[in-house]
Amino acid sequence: MSDILEKIFDKIDSYRDEMVELQRKLTAIPAMSPNYEEGKGEVAKAKFLESWIKERGLTDITHYDTPDDRVKEGIRPNFVVKLKGKNSDRKLWIMAHIDVVPPGDLSEWGGDPWKMRIEGDDMIGRGVEDNQQGLVSGLYAVLALKELGIEPEYDTCLIFVSDEETGSKLGIKYVLENHKILGKDDLIIVPDAGEPDSSMIETAEKSILWMKFTTTGKQCHGSTPEQGINAHRAAAHLITELDGLYKKFDKKNNVYEPPISTFEPTMKEANVTNINTIPGTDVIAYDCRVLPEYNTDDVLKYARDKADKIEKELGVTIEISTPQHEKAAPPTPNNAPIVKLLAKGIKDVYNVDAKPMGIGGGTVAAHFRKMGLNAAVWSTILDTCHQPEERANITFMVKDAKVFAHVMTGKI
């Protein structure tokens, strides 16, 4: 390892206790979207964070707040902290969200969720993992270089956003759509998901398609089926037909786990309450996770064709609705510079060969990818987000900061 990296890593190790203290202070400020009953917004937490950052000598701060009348201050804070690098053509971005989800059932917590506790090498409290670990790691990576007087290879920007937990419309999505501050060649890290063994760099996701089928026949007595049309049987036939989805859309892509598109019948609404009635209506639903290689409209068309067939054969009508239909963003290529830089850093810090991977759908990084920006999601976490007794490991937090510093000093 280079002398410079060693110096940076020592510096980051020396921050360990203060990183924990910053976690404690952040946890003490509940920052929830006004979508939640107990939500007052993120302004108090953002203000604290901003003054903390300024006190440490990082003064290049720009706000991209989103107006929101529902909170007292009228805004949802989003801001960028920049540390100048050798090269300003390409920026490195590390995004963290300041909002958290409500604690949920308090009886499932071993203490006040807003008073961080330490257990062994873990911190416990709402927000410590999601997303304060990534926030603190990114911040201390930047601080280490700043305080050592080392210029990063690229201008490095920490972007702190609101509203991630309720869809990002007033957070990163707003920033990306209203302020053109990111460029095509920029390097983007979102430390907001990962595995405890550091091995997953999330670069892609599947499309999500939820289909609901409402089959209508004619209700009648169980002993006289000829007087009605059994909607439940028709729905069962439909499910059998829809198994064909697996054959029709059978491409494999090993970036994903599982590597195929999945088409699963899930919910079944209750129909009649007694055994001797033939149901006139039957409602079933499918959860489909589709590789981005396919257009989900084609999946829908296939389902419609099969429904038409059943309608003809069994005399029912079948209506299809889509409670959720989210087309996947284009994946970040496996050989994108940010993926390579991260993998190098992870190897040096954790001695792990991390792999780019795709997941079942719906991460905040999609907002970048939809705009043609290559974002990689990575962190080393215990994966307890949104749970009671949410926890984050102190050593992971410190080592992840080293990985980010590694990326900041890495050449493409």
Ligand SMILES: [Zn+2]
């Ligand atoms: Zn999160």
